[in-house]
Each structure stands twice: as structure tokens, then as C-alpha cells.
Amino acid sequence: MTKTETVTTEDGVRLWAQRSGRGATPLVLCHGGPGLWDMFDEVAALLGDLATVIRWDQRGCGRSGPCDxxxxxxxxxxxxxxxxxxxxxxxxxxxxxxWGAQLALHHALAHPDRVGTLVYVSGTGIGPDTDWHGAYKENQSARLGERPERLARWRELTDTPGRGRAQEREWAVLHWSAEFPDADRSTEHAERMADPWFGINTACNKQLNAAARKVCGTPGLYAACEALDVPALIVDGARDIRPRSAVDSLERALPQVTRVVLPEAGHLPWVEDPRGFREAVAAGLGLG
Structure with missing residues (x-):
């Protein structure tokens, strides 16, 4: 049974949320971005017999109410x-x-008594952006360049000021296509991410990314992770264009951690390896 609800925060913002699945274990999903919306339909279906899955759109994004x-x-x-x-x-x-992996981690650090297990999927660790961002941009261009016309159009739209709604969606599909290692199906997968299309909250993206960057690489964050008394599972796709070495910093810091690398998967590992992803999450939740 799927039920959609509205969560009201203490400052009055209305958040879209949905509960589905029949498993006894509650599992809250935190989508990426920032500035995007929940795209976890496939994940909720994949895990619904293992857990009661709760999805939500972050503030000012997707189906949640507008806010500043x-x-x-x-x-x-x-x-x-x-x-x-x-x-x-x-x-x-x-x-x-x-980004949702970072959010889940920070929630666990703030409220460890409220988190049973942390599942950290395709994050970028706790080191500074300089550890990985340059290689990510190079890998992104290389992946897009497997279809030269795609790279050219992406660059054209990137340099187009004041993109309209249709152009913004086209840019996002091209941008997201680099997340999938199979060039023959990458656009198909990216189109699915953009359907339905709610638009990117660029203010949220820019400001929240900047806020998160200030925390990464700080001694306080390393120390907090070293003291975290919560079981953690890190799941990576080996073919993610973000260097997986970025996550080594988090793996070294966490005292209770298991790491699973899916060799044929990209940034959304449940797409290329749904069985491996399900098995990893089930084991991490103690259900495998």
C-alpha cells in the first residue's frame, strides 16, 4: 500500500512524503541534488518487501511546498x-x-540515537572537494564525449543564459546521461529521471553546496565520524564519474563500516546492478 502525506516542519514548510512497502524495518530515503526531488521509484519497489520505505522531497523542491x-x-x-x-x-x-548521502550522514552525526543503520550510497566522503572535483569534471566530459553531439549540445546549453523550462530539462537530461556507463541507454535512463519534471531549485543547489563545502575536510567532521556509534554501509558503483577514492576518507573514519563496490554500476547503482544493490542493502540492514 502506498500512502502520500504532508509533513509540516516547525517553521511551517510543507514537505511531500510517501510511505510504501510492507517490511518491518522502517527505511527513510534521502534524495540527491541538492535542489532536486525524490527519484527513488525503482529503489522503493526493489526494497519494498524488506522495509517500510519513506520517501520525501526536500524543502522548496519537487512536490514540496515553495519556500525561500x-x-x-x-x-x-x-x-x-x-x-x-x-x-x-x-x-x-x-x-x-x-548529496542525500551527506544529509543522512549529518543527521546520524546530530542524532545517533535516532538512526539504526546508515546506508551511504554514491557520496563523496568527508574530505575537501579538491580531493575529487577536478577528476569528476574530467570524467564527466569524457563520458559525455562518447557521443560528441551530446557533449556539444550540453556545452551549448550550459553557456545559454536564461534557459527556459524546456531547455533546462534538456540540459539536465544531457547532464545526467553522464551518470550511466552504458552509452546506448544513458539518455533513456536520464529521461526517466526527468519524468516527471519539476525544475531544479538553483538557489538551493548553490547555497547548500557552498554550505556543505565549508564543513568537508574540517577536523571537527573527521572527529565526529570517528566517534559515530552507528552501523554504516557504503555502497559505490565502480564506474561512477566521481572518483570513489573520495569516499576512502569516510570509510577510514567510521568505526562500524562495511563497504560494497558494484563493479559495473555508475552513480545510480540500482540501475545497472539492481540485484547487487538489493543484496548489499539487505545485508546492511541485517535482512540478508
């Missing part, structure tokens, strides 16, 4: 905790993807 922020890590951690409270969960497993 604030776009801070602390505010988003509080929103995630509002989702947990709304569904009456004392403790929950958290699965975060990409």
Missing part, C-alpha cells in the same frame, strides 16, 4: 528529523544517495 530556504545543512537535518517524527519513528534506517 534557509538552505543550510542544519535546516535540512531538522527537516529530515521532522519526517522521522511525522511517521512516528523512534529510530530508523537512513539511505541517502549522492
Amino acid at each position: 530556504g534557509p538552505w543550510t545543512v542544519e535546516r535540512f537535518v531538522a527537516d529530515l528529523d521532522a519526517v522521522r517524527r511525522h511517521f512516528g519513528l523512534d529510530r530508523t534506517a537512513l539511505l541517502g544517495h549522492s
Whole structure:
């Protein structure tokens, strides 16, 4: 049974949320971005017999109500905790993807007593952006360049000021196509991410990324991760264009961590290897 609900935060922002699945373990999913929306349809279906899956759109994004922020890590951690409270969960497993992996980690650091297991999917670790961002941009151009016309159009749209809604969606599909290692199906996968299309909250993306960058690489973050008393699972796709070595910093810091690398998968590992992804998450939740 799938049920859609509205979560109201303490500052009055209305968040879209949805509960599905029939498993006994509660599992809250945190989507990537920032500035995007929940695209976890396939993940919810894949894990629905293992867990009761709760999805939500972050503030000012997707199906959640409009707002002007604030776009801070602390505010988003509080929103995630509002989702947990709304569904009456004392403790929950958290699965975060990409930016959502960072969000789930920061929630676990702030509220370790409220997190049963942390599943950290396709994140970029806790080191500074300089550890990985340059290689990511090079890998992105190389992946897009496997179809030269795609790279040319992406660059054209990137340099187009004031893109309209249709152009913004076209740019996003081209941009996201680099996340998939199979060039023959990459556009198909990226089109699925953009359907339905809600538009990117660029203010959220820019400000929240900047706020997160200030924290990464700091001694305080390393120390907090070293002291985190929560079981953690790191799941990587080996063919992610973000260097997986970026996540080594987090793996070294966490005292209770298992890491699974899916060799044929990219940034959304459930797409290329759904069976391997399901098995890894099931084991991480103690259900395998």
C-alpha cells in the first residue's frame, strides 16, 4: 500500500512524503541534488518487501511546498528529523544517495540515537572537494564525449543564459546521461529521471553546496565520524564519474563500516546492478 502525506516542519514548510512497502524495518530515503526531488521509484519497489520505505522531497523542491530556504545543512537535518517524527519513528534506517548521502550522514552525526543503520550510497566522503572535483569534471566530459553531439549540445546549453523550462530539462537530461556507463541507454535512463519534471531549485543547489563545502575536510567532521556509534554501509558503483577514492576518507573514519563496490554500476547503482544493490542493502540492514 502506498500512502502520500504532508509533513509540516516547525517553521511551517510543507514537505511531500510517501510511505510504501510492507517490511518491518522502517527505511527513510534521502534524495540527491541538492535542489532536486525524490527519484527513488525503482529503489522503493526493489526494497519494498524488506522495509517500510519513506520517501520525501526536500524543502522548496519537487512536490514540496515553495519556500525561500534557509538552505543550510542544519535546516535540512531538522527537516529530515521532522519526517522521522511525522511517521512516528523512534529510530530508523537512513539511505541517502549522492548529496542525500551527506544529509543522512549529518543527521546520524546530530542524532545517533535516532538512526539504526546508515546506508551511504554514491557520496563523496568527508574530505575537501579538491580531493575529487577536478577528476569528476574530467570524467564527466569524457563520458559525455562518447557521443560528441551530446557533449556539444550540453556545452551549448550550459553557456545559454536564461534557459527556459524546456531547455533546462534538456540540459539536465544531457547532464545526467553522464551518470550511466552504458552509452546506448544513458539518455533513456536520464529521461526517466526527468519524468516527471519539476525544475531544479538553483538557489538551493548553490547555497547548500557552498554550505556543505565549508564543513568537508574540517577536523571537527573527521572527529565526529570517528566517534559515530552507528552501523554504516557504503555502497559505490565502480564506474561512477566521481572518483570513489573520495569516499576512502569516510570509510577510514567510521568505526562500524562495511563497504560494497558494484563493479559495473555508475552513480545510480540500482540501475545497472539492481540485484547487487538489493543484496548489499539487505545485508546492511541485517535482512540478508
